[in-house]
Amino acid sequence: MVGRSVITLDDLSIPQITDLIRKATYIDSHRKDVAHTCDGRVLATLFYEPSTRTRLSFETAMLRLGGKVIGFAGAQLASVTKGESIADTLKTVSNYVDVVAIRHPKEGAALVASRAASVPVVNAGDGGHMHPTQTLADLATLQSRFGRVTDLTIGLCGDLTFGRTVHSLIETLCRFGNVRFVLISPDELRTPQYVLDRIDATPSCSYVEVRDLVSVIGDLDALYMTRVQKERFFNEDDYLRLRDTYILDESKLALARPEMAVLHPLPRVNEIAVEVDDDPRAAYFEQVKNGMLMRMALMSSVIGDDLPGYVPLEPKEVQA
Amino acid sequence: MEVTSIQDGIIIDHVPAGTALKVLQYLKIDPAKTRLALIMNTTSRRHGSKDIIKIEDVEDIDLDVLGLVAREATVDIVRGGAIVDKVQPHLPEHVVNVITCANPRCVTTTERGIDQMFHLAHSGRQEYRCDYCDEEAKL
Numbered sequence: 001m002v003g004r005s006v007i008t009l010d011d012l013s014i015p016q017i018t019d020l021i022r023k024a025t026y027i028d029s030h031r032k033d034v035a036h037t038c039d040g041r042v043l044a045t046l047f048y049e050p051s052t053r054t055r056l057s058f059e060t061a062m063l064r065l066g067g068k069v070i071g072f073a074g075a076q077l078a079s080v081t082k083g084e085s086i087a088d089t090l091k092t093v094s095n096y097v098d099v100v101a102i103r104h105p106k107e108g109a110a111l112v113a114s115r116a117a118s119v120p121v122v123n124a125g126d127g128g129h130m131h132p133t134q135t136l137a138d139l140a141t142l143q144s145r146f147g148r149v150t151d152l153t154i155g156l157c158g159d160l161t162f163g164r165t166v167h168s169l170i171e172t173l174c175r176f177g178n179v180r181f182v183l184i185s186p187d188e189l190r191t192p193q194y195v196l197d198r199i200d201a202t203p204s205c206s207y208v209e210v211r212d213l214v215s216v217i218g219d220l221d222a223l224y225m226t227r228v229q230k231e232r233f234f235n236e237d238d239y240l241r242l243r244d245t246y247i248l249d250e251s252k253l254a255l256a257r258p259e260m261a262v263l264h265p266l267p268r269v270n271e272i273a274v275e276v277d278d279d280p281r282a283a284y285f286e287q288v289k290n291g292m293l294m295r296m297a298l299m300s301s302v303i304g305d306d307l308p309g310y311v312p313l314e315p316k317e318v319q320a
Numbered sequence: 321m322e323v324t325s326i327q328d329g330i331i332i333d334h335v336p337a338g339t340a341l342k343v344l345q346y347l348k349i350d351p352a353k354t355r356l357a358l359i360m361n362t363t364s365r366r367h368g369s370k371d372i373i374k375i376e377d378v379e380d381i382d383l384d385v386l387g388l389v390a391r392e393a394t395v396d397i398v399r400g401g402a403i404v405d406k407v408q409p410h411l412p413e414h415v416v417n418v419i420t421c422a423n424p425r426c427v428t429t430t431e432r433g434i435d436q437m438f439h440l441a442h443s444g445r446q447e448y449r450c451d452y453c454d455e456e457a458k459l
């Protein structure tokens with residue numbers, strides 16, 4: 001993985017993703033041991049649109065590895081206001097740093113950046129297109145809760161049409177195999193056909209589409225919540241009618257299994273009631289921690305700095 | 321339908337009915353500056369109807385581009401008034417600077433100097449997607 005950019009999770013093999021999850025677990029339990037892994041390294045966070053959460057996660061990840069951070073947040077601060085192309089910015093910044101995390105409102109911007117850069121580029125979200133480190137955080141959370149990311153029944157609830165995190169998670173879990181998907185959404189926000197085709201093309205995976213969360217919540221190992229946004233509806237009546245159906249509260253959670261995990265890419269608005277936060281099944285803030293750990297694992301891997309004391313499971317497989 | 325023969329050039333047959341002008345446009349052949357004959361919406365045993373394009377003094381066309389816009393087409397090479405070769409275009413795996421991405425959110429709409437690149441995502445459906453944003457190509 002050394003020197004590689006990560007624009008989508010398709011850039012990583014399943015053994016590589018598995019190794020990253022193992023590294024994240026190792027980092028969590030050996031924080032002091034890994035605190036100087038990236039001494040002398042510099043990360044650039046090039047955030048052309050605001051995203052406090054993801055930027056802080058990348059920056060903290062590098063600081064916790066002993067590296068330093070430069071960057072900008074908000075394109076108005078950057079030379080982009082003077083008309084500089086993404087490619088030129090990356091060719092310049094490549095001379096300063098060892099790794100770049102880029103967020104940009106345009107879809108495909110991270111690919112443009114990676115082709116121009118001479119150092120690894122990690123996509124921190126390119127418009128509504130890809131956000132691979134969010135999916136890595138989701139996978140790490142499933143792994144930490146269940147000890148596996150396969151042989152699970154996973155419910156995905158809310159806006160399944162526009163939710164890029166949902167599509168990316170489904171496609172990646174299909175690569176692992178052995179997952180039953182329960183797709184819970186209003187008719188207006190159903191899963192796109194190309195994502196369903198991906199599940200159909202995976203013999204060990206299956207799906208059902210339902211409209212009602214309450215009727216299926218008891219079958220789920222994990223429930224991945226997303227926000228149903230008002231602007232996605234053609235009329236307000238439909239929105240008001242459906243909105244509450246997809247709000248997770250204690251009364252709905254009472255019907256779920258005691259070990260079910262509730263995930264959410266955050267930020268939350270009102271789709272998960274605050275009372276759920278204290279329930280041990282709420283895993284969404286743990287997901288944030290896992291996101292940082294996975295970014296630590298990913299950045300140290302693409303820079304080529306070995307984590308002190310970490311032994312890879314199958315060193316040969318990981319090189320794929 | 322009677323059509324005058326060409327001496328040296330190519331005959332693009334089995335072009336989907338009504339698309340001959342679009343095919344010429346993609347092949348970057350200017351009908352105003354090229355000696356050619358268009359036969360549109362003629363009878364086809366295979367497809368019911370089809371277009372045929374006969375081009376004099378042109379032998380070198382981009383078969384990848386033809387495969388993209390007229391997958392079923394065949395190309396007859398004509399020399400001295402006789403067909404000397406017949407070639408069939410194939411679906412190209414990649415196409416560069418032939419199609420433009422229609423997604424307004426795609427980085428190709430704002431970034432200067434980058435190629436418009438598409439890849440074959442599903443050969444059965446003849447589906448091409450933008451390398452950058454994965455939007456399906458609209459031909």
